[in-house]
Amino acid sequence: MHILRGGGVVGVPTETVYGLGADAFQPMAVARVFEAKGRPLIDPLIVHLPEEGWVDRVVSYSSHGQKELANRLARAFWPGPLTLLLPRRKALPELVTAGSNQVAVRVTSHPLFQELLLRLGSPMAAPSANRFGSISPTSAQDVQIELGNKISLVLDGGPCRHGLESTIVAVEEDHLAILRPGPITEDQLIEIGHVLAQRPGVHNPGNRPGHYAPKKELQIIKTDIKSVLSGSKKQGLLAFTPPSAEVADCYAKVEILSRDGSLREAAANFYGALRRLDLSDVDIIVAKSLPCEGIGTAIMDRLRRAEHGSKHGTGGGPATSRE
Numbered sequence: 042m043h044i045l046r047g048g049g050v051v052g053v054p055t056e057t058v059y060g061l062g063a064d065a066f067q068p069m070a071v072a073r074v075f076e077a078k079g080r081p082l083i084d085p086l087i088v089h090l091p092e093e094g095w096v097d098r099v100v101s102y103s104s105h106g107q108k109e110l111a112n113r114l115a116r117a118f119w120p121g122p123l124t125l126l127l128p129r130r131k132a133l134p135e136l137v138t139a140g141s142n143q144v145a146v147r148v149t150s151h152p153l154f155q156e157l158l159l160r161l162g163s164p165m166a167a168p169s170a171n172r173f174g175s176i177s178p179t180s181a182q183d184v185q186i187e188l189g190n191k192i193s194l195v196l197d198g199g200p201c202r203h204g205l206e207s208t209i210v211a212v213e214e215d216h217l218a219i220l221r222p223g224p225i226t227e228d229q230l231i232e233i234g235h236v237l238a239q240r241p242g243v244h245n246p247g248n249r250p251g252h253y254a255p256k257k258e259l260q261i262i263k264t265d266i267k268s269v270l271s272g273s274k275k276q277g278l279l280a281f282t283p284p285s286a287e288v289a290d291c292y293a294k295v296e297i298l299s300r301d302g303s304l305r306e307a308a309a310n311f312y313g314a315l316r317r318l319d320l321s322d323v324d325i326i327v328a329k330s331l332p333c334e335g336i337g338t339a340i341m342d343r344l345r346r347a348e349h350g351s352k353h354g355t356g357g358g359p360a361t362s363r364e
């Protein structure tokens with residue numbers, strides 16, 4: 042606790058991925074988060090709360106309708122993996138939102154993180170605890186590997202339940218817009234309010250194509266796993282469900298996301314499996330595409346970014362790191 046009170050940064054467990062957190066009301070502490078992550082100051086941070094009652098500390102609603110809609114979402118999905126984009130309260134340091142008058146907030150369901158926030162008595166600003174551009178960590182060990190030399194403490198809260206970053210939703214007076222797909226799916230949000238189709242060309246959070254990239258080249262395949270095998274490069278397979286022995290034999294390393302085809306389980310295992318393949322001695326990671334339904338939409342979103350980032354040199358290597 043004294044690290045946080047003194048303006049330090051710590052690795053924190055959440056139900057989605059591990060975060061790199063600091064007291065949101067200490068601008069110097071928030072600056073250290075950007076520094077440790079190597080993240081540009083123009084890219085805002087999510088503010089984490091232990092309970093819904095704290096929202097007013099950082100948000101100032103612009104209309105009654107917006108507040109009503111946000112309350113309905115909060116009742117349905119908080120604490121949990123949903124981040125709401127709402128008007129920022131002036132008291133919140135501008136650095137947190139990178140100068141924007143909108144703040145991204147969420148109430149975490151992780152008991153250890155909730156307890157930390159309550160004891161600190163202040164909201165915490167936290168991005169995912171990876172170096173800018175690389176894979177989000179889903180265990181305390183992953184955070185150590187990513188940022189161990191930059192931060193003094195990682196709270197170990199076990200493996201992350203969801204394994205993918207929260208769904209981010211902009212809340213307007215009478216509608217929602219999904220800015221980043223995640224564990225709370227579009228079908229779940231439609232139950233609560235009118236969901237607008239995404240406007241093309243708008244810069245959305247986490248939507249630079251190079252995000253979430255491994256250092257190795259990654260290629261998504263849609264059809265028969267075997268058909269892409271060629272050349273002498275050592276290939277690793279990221280499979281949704283167990284491949285046949287014949288197919289598995291063609292790969293130097295195989296990671297299976299779910300034994301029984303559960304997309305939730307696949308999401309929880311996704312970053313860990315990708316990280317293991319990335320750290321192994323394979324030259325290329327071949328990823329079988331997953332069904333684009335439910336949380337599968339969010340997994341495919343991250344896979345496509347990983348593919349783009351790995352091909353365009355935006356992977357997490359020291360020289361080229363991005364968020």
Ligand code: TXA
Pocket residue numbers: 055057058059060061084085086087124126138141143144145167168169170205206207208209245246247248
């Ligand atoms: O599950 C999660 O959301 C994890 C855990 C740690 O809470 N956090 C996370 O943070 O994924 P980060 O910073 O890696 O991704 C959040 C995205 C970023 O792309 C950022 O640009 C966007 O949300 N964002 C944050 N605040 C914003 C704001 N005020 N306006 C627009 N975009 C915002």
Ligand code: MG
Pocket residue numbers: 168169177364
């Ligand atoms: Mg991130």
